[in-house]
Amino acid sequence: MARRRKLYEGKAKILYEGPKPGTLIQYFKDDATAFNAQKKGSISGKGVLNNLISERIFTGLETIGIPTHFIKRENMREQLIKKVEIIPLEVIVRNVVAGSMAKRLGIDEGMVLDRSIVELSYKNDDLGDPLVAPEHALSLGWVTEEELDQITGMALRVNDFMCGLFYGVGILLVDFKLEFGRYIDGDGEEVIILADEISPDTCRLWDLKTMEKLDKDRFRRDLGRVEEAYQEIARRLGVLPKGGLEVVK
Ligand code: TMP
Ligand code: ASP
DSSP: OHHHHOEOOOOEEEEEOOSSSTTTEEEEOEEEEEETTTTTEEEETHHHHHHHHHHHHHHHHHHTTOOOEEEOOOSEEEEEEEEEEEEEEEEEEEEEEOOOHHHHHHHTTEEEEEEOOOOOHHHHHOGGGOOOOHHHHHHHTTTTTTHHHHHHHHHHHHHHHHHHHHHHTEEEEEEEEEEEEEEEESSOEEEEEEEEEOOTTTTTEETTTTOOSTTTHHHTOOOOOHHOOOOOHHTTOSSSTTTTTTTEE
């Protein structure tokens, strides 16, 4: 079989040309990096689990009317997606203080916020994805005002959906990161849709009873039991493969 054309390789995923124009195949790797790739490692089975977890969340979001790039899962490591023009922003939603916000403002992790925060970072590895104000994104022409309104509104709807989804399985959604893209729909109109992935790589997820971290912070902070945390999230969402991961790793 002819090898597919690789279009882009990121830190956790590879994008291949899709079977039809306007589509891509998104392949999930086990590779893990942190602190802008200064720390490198591998989390066994992560690619499979993130593929399944992201599918579960994206299909759920579609049912409540959030347009996403997800078309269908192809196999244990790959999904068919719509090709978009990625907007160079990391859109972070926070419900509880943690991570870079805790550090930047000198606040202990765990403080529940009175209202959810939507933060923007400029997606640029060379600069370490710096935090920017909405005015930067507008004035530098990365998004229009209408697009930014849509992105913020969608991010908060995604937050509501995910808070409920995770609360239902005993998990506190602390924060997460989203990426959006521009897509030409069937009517030839340009629309903003949710892209990338949503997984324990891109969320902070704490057990509601024990406050144990069940996400990539276990890798970032060398907390151990990293694989187990990803499996636990997949298990609670009902997507952990029945026969275990050995066959599909
Ligand atoms: P932060 O507290 O380090 O800014 O991270 C906020 C959220 O964004 C957290 O859920 C982890 C996620 N995130 C990514 O998905 N990719 C990244 O490169 C970083 C730094 C954070
Ligand atoms: N993905 C990011 C990196 O390596 C960081 C992170 O998720 O913490 O650069």
